[in-house]
Each structure stands twice: as structure tokens, then as C-alpha cells.
Amino acid sequence: MNKKHINEIEDQMKLANEGLPEKERGLFADARPTTVDAFNKYYEGFLNWARSRSLWMLAFGTGCGATELRPLMTSRYDMSRYGIAPRPTPRQASVFIIGGYASIKTIKRIVRSYEQMQGPKYVIALGSCTINGGMYFDSYNTINRLDYYIPVDVYIAGCMPRPEALIAGFNRLKEKIRAGECEGMNEYAEKFDWFKKNQKQIIKNWNMPDYNW
Amino acid sequence: MSNLSKNKYSGYDADRSKYPEMENGKAVIDLDSHKFTKIWQGPQHPGVTGNMSVELIINGDEIVWAKTHVGYLHRAFEKLMERRKYIQCFPLVCRICVPEPDTNEYCVSAAMEDLAGITVPEKAQWLRTLNLEMSRIASYLMWIGGQAGSLGMGAIGQWTVGMRDFWLDLFEEMTGGRVYHMYMIPGGVRKDLPDGFKDQARDLIVRTRKLLGDVENTFLSNAIVKSRLQGLGIITPEMVDEYGIVGPNARATGREYDIRINNPYVKYSELDVKMITSSVGDAYARAELRYKDMHQSLDLVSAILDRIPEEGALQAKMPNLVNWKIPPGQTYVKAESTRGEHGFYMVSDGTGKPRRVFARGASYTHAISVLEELAVNISLSDLAALMVSLHTCPPEIER
Amino acid sequence: MEQLIKKLKGMVHLRAYRKQRDDLHFIMVDKPQLEMILAHLKNNEGFTHLAFLQAVDLIEDGKFQLTYMLYNYSTSVNLGVNVLIDRDDAEMNSIHKLWAHGWQYQRELHELYGIDFPGSPRVEESFVLEGWEEMPPMRRDFDTLEYSDKTFYQRPGRSTNDPAEYMKEKMYKNYPPSPGIRRDDE
Numbered sequence: 119m120n121k122k123h124i125n126e127i128e129d130q131m132k133l134a135n136e137g138l139p140e141k142e143r144g145l146f147a148d149a150r151p152t153t154v155d156a157f158n159k160y161y162e163g164f165l166n167w168a169r170s171r172s173l174w175m176l177a178f179g180t181g182c183g184a185t186e187l188r189p190l191m192t193s194r195y196d197m198s199r200y201g202i203a204p205r206p207t208p209r210q211a212s213v214f215i216i217g218g219y220a221s222i223k224t225i226k227r228i229v230r231s232y233e234q235m236q237g238p239k240y241v242i243a244l245g246s247c248t249i250n251g252g253m254y255f256d257s258y259n260t261i262n263r264l265d266y267y268i269p270v271d272v273y274i275a276g277c278m279p280r281p282e283a284l285i286a287g288f289n290r291l292k293e294k295i296r297a298g299e300c301e302g303m304n305e306y307a308e309k310f311d312w313f314k315k316n317q318k319q320i321i322k323n324w325n326m327p328d329y330n331w
Numbered sequence: 332m333s334n335l336s337k338n339k340y341s342g343y344d345a346d347r348s349k350y351p352e353m354e355n356g357k358a359v360i361d362l363d364s365h366k367f368t369k370i371w372q373g374p375q376h377p378g379v380t381g382n383m384s385v386e387l388i389i390n391g392d393e394i395v396w397a398k399t400h401v402g403y404l405h406r407a408f409e410k411l412m413e414r415r416k417y418i419q420c421f422p423l424v425c426r427i428c429v430p431e432p433d434t435n436e437y438c439v440s441a442a443m444e445d446l447a448g449i450t451v452p453e454k455a456q457w458l459r460t461l462n463l464e465m466s467r468i469a470s471y472l473m474w475i476g477g478q479a480g481s482l483g484m485g486a487i488g489q490w491t492v493g494m495r496d497f498w499l500d501l502f503e504e505m506t507g508g509r510v511y512h513m514y515m516i517p518g519g520v521r522k523d524l525p526d527g528f529k530d531q532a533r534d535l536i537v538r539t540r541k542l543l544g545d546v547e548n549t550f551l552s553n554a555i556v557k558s559r560l561q562g563l564g565i566i567t568p569e570m571v572d573e574y575g576i577v578g579p580n581a582r583a584t585g586r587e588y589d590i591r592i593n594n595p596y597v598k599y600s601e602l603d604v605k606m607i608t609s610s611v612g613d614a615y616a617r618a619e620l621r622y623k624d625m626h627q628s629l630d631l632v633s634a635i636l637d638r639i640p641e642e643g644a645l646q647a648k649m650p651n652l653v654n655w656k657i658p659p660g661q662t663y664v665k666a667e668s669t670r671g672e673h674g675f676y677m678v679s680d681g682t683g684k685p686r687r688v689f690a691r692g693a694s695y696t697h698a699i700s701v702l703e704e705l706a707v708n709i710s711l712s713d714l715a716a717l718m719v720s721l722h723t724c725p726p727e728i729e730r
Numbered sequence: 731m732e733q734l735i736k737k738l739k740g741m742v743h744l745r746a747y748r749k750q751r752d753d754l755h756f757i758m759v760d761k762p763q764l765e766m767i768l769a770h771l772k773n774n775e776g777f778t779h780l781a782f783l784q785a786v787d788l789i790e791d792g793k794f795q796l797t798y799m800l801y802n803y804s805t806s807v808n809l810g811v812n813v814l815i816d817r818d819d820a821e822m823n824s825i826h827k828l829w830a831h832g833w834q835y836q837r838e839l840h841e842l843y844g845i846d847f848p849g850s851p852r853v854e855e856s857f858v859l860e861g862w863e864e865m866p867p868m869r870r871d872f873d874t875l876e877y878s879d880k881t882f883y884q885r886p887g888r889s890t891n892d893p894a895e896y897m898k899e900k901m902y903k904n905y906p907p908s909p910g911i912r913r914d915d916e
Contacts, residue, residue: 194497696834
């Protein structure tokens with residue numbers, strides 16, 4: 119690798135991580151997300167079957183909907199029956215549950231956590247406030263539509279949805295995964311610029327890089 | 332920056348002979364020296380009681396500096412209530428604190444009644460007392476699961492959160508809502524107890540007591556729990572006034588302040604509420620105090636069930652709530668939640684919408700200035716236990 | 731409590747006194763005397779607990795009304811101390827030396843109302859907002875619905891009804907206008 123190449127790479131890195139302090143620029147990857155093509159029908163079908171049976175969710179209670187996750191995790195509703203387990207870090211999780219309203223400060227963390235999750239990854243949006251703002255439709259600090267910022271696979275309506283509704287939502291997600299319809303990750307890669315534009319419109323102090331998984 | 336050399340609150344004195352170096356009584360924390368690490372606990376940390384983050388600087392595994400960041404749950408309730416009619420505020424207020432919504436509902440209805448000069452009928456008062464006391468039990472059950480979970484004892488969380496769910500079933504029978512009840516409205520309550528409710532509640536009290544016995548054997552008498560919680564996060568009596576500490580955190584230092592006794596509201600003046608205090612002030616004393624308080628709440632619920640009158644009005648004579656205008660004035664109504672003094676300050680200006688509503692949550696000081704003070708000099712793994720033992724609830728901080 | 735009010739009247743200029751309940755009283759004092767009276771109440775009269783410090787936006791008068799809610803543990807009485815400050819260059823003395831958690835409320839008021847508290851620690855830090863560029867949002871002239879419509883995308887299909895109009899339309903269409911009483915005692 120000659121000097122010219124190195125200079126080119128350094129230029130690209132600066133572009134991707136613009137807005138960060140000098141010493142933090144090298145800490146983040148700078149590749150755009152790419153779409154993943156499906157394998158042949160039978161192999162993909164097997165993979166989808168396997169994926170739908172081990173949903174590991176990210177234990178990030180982003181709103182008040184997280185209160186109903188606790189009964190769901192514990193003895194009464196016991197979601198491990200369905201092969202769902204909470205994980206503490208985004209890098210081990212495959213399902214992200216947005217527990218209700220997302221304030222601007224939270225949506226920034228949601229975007230970062232979502233980008234850190236490894237594919238295939240799915241999003242369940244819980245509560246009316248992720249669909250159209252719910253009762254916080256006129257609040258200056260909560261978003262109205264979650265699907266403008268990250269792709270959503272399943273919505274669960276209600277304020278707040280009961281644990282039974284959550285289980286129904288998980289079952290719907292499993293059906294969608296087995297049918298191969300959960301393409302949120304590819305959608306995010308395809309419409310990446312549009313998502314980033316929407317995110318930047320509300321997150322005013324954009325002190326994170328554009329690509330940071 | 333906290334004073335590191337002379338730690339007046341924590342019982343543990345760290346060896347400061349090497350670093351951080353002290354200068355004029357303050358620690359020199361230079362992140363570029365590679366002796367310190369800055370990490371964030373939260374907002375997605377599972378040990379955190381809610382969506383809140385603590386920015387930490389650690390030296391080894393010992394915290395030398397802590398700072399709380401809130402605002403992840405800010406929904407601008409107070410601004411939204413200024414745009415809503417009085418009765419439209421009720422779907423909003425119960426969402427201010429999720430584990431214990433009824434205290435909010437009571438405070439807002441009582442504030443409106445106080446400003447408008449409405450007296451609530453006898454039976455509605457009893458039903459309100461029952462609802463408030465049941466919500467205290469549900470909140471405590473969730474807390475004790477969190478406290479055990481923060482020490483790695485997942486089983487107790489499984490039991491108590493499962494038991495809390497049966498209390499939520501009772502709420503559902505009583506009010507129609509599982510988590511958010513919207514049961515109390517200005518002038519009274521929405522409906523009467525259903526048939527067979529009292530038997531069901533008495534049965535559940537027996538089951539909860541049995542569970543609490545198990546919890547005492549496995550949690551409070553556990554040697555590991557004792558060795559980790561005793562001496563952790565000591566609050567001294569002087570801190571109570573200085574930081575405005577309320578509730579079980581203040582009672583654990585010996586301060587006799589329980590609003591149910593000092594300023595009785597609804598029907599607490601007719602009930603036998605005992606002041607439970609301790610004099611140690613550490614996390615274990617707080618846990619023990621809350622455990623006793625749970626037993627007292629169960630006693631109170633069974634006493635209330637015996638004393639609810641069969642007949643009586645559920646609603647005072649009220650004007651049309653859609654066009655309800657409250658005369659100008661200001662008031663402050665408070666109630667004892669499981670975390671302490673929970674109050675609402677309401678200002679009306681004679682129109683159909685409130686001029687200002689402010690929710691004073693007990694966690695406001697507990698989670699910010701008290702936690703920042705107590706977190707210094709403890710080990711990183713104890714931080715989650717400390718946060719849960721202060722019983723912080725972030726939504727009531729930022730509202 | 732009457733004795734205390736009499737005593738305070740001798741000390742400072744009490745602009746207003748109001749008894750809301752037996753255990754809740756409000757007084758209004760002048761801005762320069764506030765710090766002195768708070769220190770007196772805390773150190774000599776036993777009002778040691780600061781429950782909260784909050785502001786009300788009186789936009790018609792061009793004022794902010796600050797409320798310091800104190801509590802006396804021995805007599806179980808709440809005393810609210812009101813003070814009016816100018817809305818345009820809102821500035822107030824800091825009370826962080828009297829109560830160690832006073833700075834929190836001052837930081838909140840600085841962010842949500844734009845009231846300045848010179849000398850208060852960490853008052854410039856952000857409390858709940860991040861990257862906020864508009865005017866302080868809790869001021870009355872900030873329209874949160876307009877901001878929300880402008881910034882966040884509305885999902886079509888949402889309709890909002892004024893409850894009074896809606897009820898008239900749906901429930902009381904066939905009835906003459908109601909006298910304003912909904913239900914009776916029983």
C-alpha cells in the first residue's frame with residue numbers, strides 16, 4: 119500500500135466521522151450498511167425457521183412500555199417459553215423493543231443501539247405513541263412516527279399493551295420471519311440517506327458519526 | 332467534584348496513598364493520564380431502575396466521580412397539561428410514574444378539589460385509600476425484585492414481580508386498568524368495588540404474606556446480601572435536611588416523616604399507621620424498613636377492606652366537567668408514595684385549563700444530588716444496588 | 731402560624747398572605763428580601779425542608795412567579811414563599827448555599843424557563859433537553875403543538891375533537907342545552 123492509498127483512506131475516514139474530536143475519529147467504522155441477499159429457497163427457509171425460534175431481545179426499556187416487559191420476563195407470563203431471552207448488549211440481541219414514546223434524547227440512543235445490533239435484526243414498536251404520537255402528539259420532545267427513524271417490523275397498539283398483546287406481537291413477528299417478510303435491515307440499508315436525513319432533522323447536536331457499528 | 336480525601340458519608344475509607352493525587356482537598360482527575368476510565372452506566376443498563384444514565388470515572392473498579400444524566404423520558408407533561416382541560420389531564424398524570432400511578436391521580440384530583448372547594452364523599456375517600464395502599468404494595472413488590480436482581484438474585488424478582496401481577500389483576504377488577512387506572516377523578520372515584528372483590532383481596536394478602544416470609548428467609552437473612560448492603564450508601568441525619576431526602580430513605584436515618592401520619596390525607600387519620608424508623612441509614616436498613624412497610628401496607632389494606640361502607644355516594648356534586656372552570660388560586664397537595672413525598676403544585680387562573688402543574692417526585696433529589704454524593708468511593712458492582720436501594724424512578728424526575 | 735406571620739410582618743414587607751389549608755400557607759415577599767427570609771425560616775423557624783422551587787409564567791403581567799415550598803417537620807406545616815421577578819431579564823439569587831439540592835431546581839428553571847441564577851453550580855448544564863435551539867419551552871408563548879407539527883411527521887388519519895363540541899354533537903343532539911350540572915349527589 120503506497121502513500122497515496124493511505125492518504126485516500128484517511129480522507130474517507132475524515133468524511134465519515136466528521137464532527138468528532140480528532141482522537142475519536144479512528145474509533146468508528148466508516149462503511150455504509152449493505153443489503154444482504156437471501157440464499158436459495160430451502161436454505162433460507164431453514165435459516166428463517168431457526169431465527170424465529172431464538173429471538174434475543176435487547177433489554178433497553180426506552181419508555182414506559184418497559185414496565186410490561188417485566189411481567190413478561192418473570193414467572194407469570196414467562197417469555198422464555200417462546201424462546202425469547204433478554205440480552206444486556208445490542209451486539210448480542212436480534213429484537214429491539216421500542217417501549218413506547220421516544221424522546222429526542224432517547225431516539226439518539228435508539229439509533230446508535232440499532233446500528234450496533236448485528237443482523238438479522240427486527241424491531242417491535244410497542245404502544246400507540248410509536249405509531250402516531252399517541253397522547254404525546256403535541257409534545258415538543260417526543261417523536262410521532264418511529265418508522266421515519268428506524269424500520270419497524272411489528273407494531274403493537276395500546277397504551278400500554280398488555281403482556282398478552284406483547285406475546286401476540288412476538289408470535290406475529292415469528293410468522294413474518296418464517297415467511298421471510300422481515301426485511302427491515304435491508305430497508306435501512308437501501309433508504310439509508312433518507313433515514314439519516316430524518317434523524318438529523320430532530321437530533322440537533324449530531325456529535326456522532328454517520329456510520330458507527 | 333466530591334471531596335475524596337475525607338469521605339464523610341460512606342463508611343469505607345479508600346487507600347488514597349497513590350492516586351488520585353489530592354490538591355487543595357480535591358482529587359486531580361486527569362483522564363489523559365490513563366489512570367482513570369470514564370464509563371457510562373445506562374441508559375440501557377438492565378440494573379438501572381429506569382431510563383437514566385450515570386456518567387462515571389472509575390479508578391480500578393472504584394468510582395471516584397459520578398454524574399447523573401436524565402431527560403430520556405421527558406415528555407413535557409407540564410406543558411401538555413397547560414393545553415388540556417382539567418378533566419383531560421387525567422390520562423396524562425398517571426403516566427408520570429409508571430410503577431405507582433395512583434399517587435399522581437390522587438394528588439391531581441385533590442389539588443383540583445382543594446382549589447374548587449369540593450368535599451369528597453365518605454365512601455369515595457375509603458376507596459381512594461384502598462387504591463393508594465394497594466399501589467404501594469405493588470410498587471414495593473417490584474422494588475424488592477429489583478433490589479435482589481441488582482445483587483444477582485434473579486429468583487426473588489421472578490417471585491415478587493409474579494406476585495405483583497396478581498395485585499395488578501385486583502386493580503383490573505377494581506378499576507378496569509392493569510397498569511394505568513385513571514380511577515380517581517375530581518369529586519370522587521369512578522366506580523364501586525365489584526362483587527367478591529374483598530374475598531379475593533383477603534386471599535391475596537395471605538398469599539403475599541407467605542411470599543414475604545420466603546423473601547425474608549432468602550433475601551434479608553442472606554449472608555451475602557447483608558455483607559453487600561450493610562454499610563453501602565449511608566445517609567446521615569444531617570443529609571436529610573441538606574438534600575431534602577424524604578420517604579423510607581429519610582426514615583431509615585431516624586427522621587420521623589411519613590405524610591400519612593404527619594399530614595394525614597384521605598382516611599389515614601382513622602387508620603392505625605405506625606411510624607417505622609431505623610437509625611442506621613445504610614442500604615440494608617432501607618431494605619428492612621421497606622420490608623416492614625410492606626407488612627404494614629398489607630395490614631392497612633385488610634383494615635380498609637373491613638371498614639369500607641357498603642352504601643354511599645361515589646361522586647360529589649360536580650359541575651359539567653367538560654366546561655369546568657376553577658377559580659384562581661394555588662395549592663400544593665402531597666401524598667406518601669413508596670419513594671417518599673410525592674406532591675403536585677397547581678396554579679389555576681380562572682379558565683378551564685390549569686395555568687401550571689408541577690409534579691414533585693421524591694426521586695428528584697435522590698437520583699441526582701444524593702446519588703452523586705453516595706456513589707463516590709463505592710465499587711462499580713455496587714452502584715446498581717445503591718441506585719435501587721434509593722428507589723429512584725426517573726420518569727418523575729424529568730416528567 | 732398567626733404568630734409567625736405577625737413576626738414576619740415586623741421583619742419584612744409581606745405583599746400578600748393567604749391560608750389555603752390548615753397545613754398550607756402562602757406568603758409573597760419582595761425579591762431583594764427573599765434570601766434573608768428563607769435563611770431566617772430555615773435557621774430560626776424550623777422550616778428546614780425545601781420541597782421544591784418552581785416558576786409560574788404570568789405572561790400577561792410580564793412576570794415570573796417563583797414558589798419556594800418549605801416544610802416544618804415539628805409543626806407539619808407547609809409554607810410557600812412566592813416572589814415575582816421580571817420576565818424580560820429574568821434573574822434571581824441562588825439558594826444553593828442554603829440547600830444542597832437547590833441547584834437542581836435552578837438548573838431546571840434555567841433550561842425550561844430561561845431564568846438565570848448567577849453563581850449557582852452547573853446551572854448552564856443541560857437537564858432534560860439535548861441540543862435545544864428554540865426558546866425555553868415552558869414559557870407560555872412557546873407553542874408546543876406548532877413545534878411538533880413542524881418537526882415531527884404526523885401520520886395521516888389522526889383527528890382531534892374538542893370534547894365539549896364532540897359531546898354536544900354525539901350525545902346531546904336531541905336535548906335542549908344543559909344547565910351545566912351533570913349529575914346529582916346520589
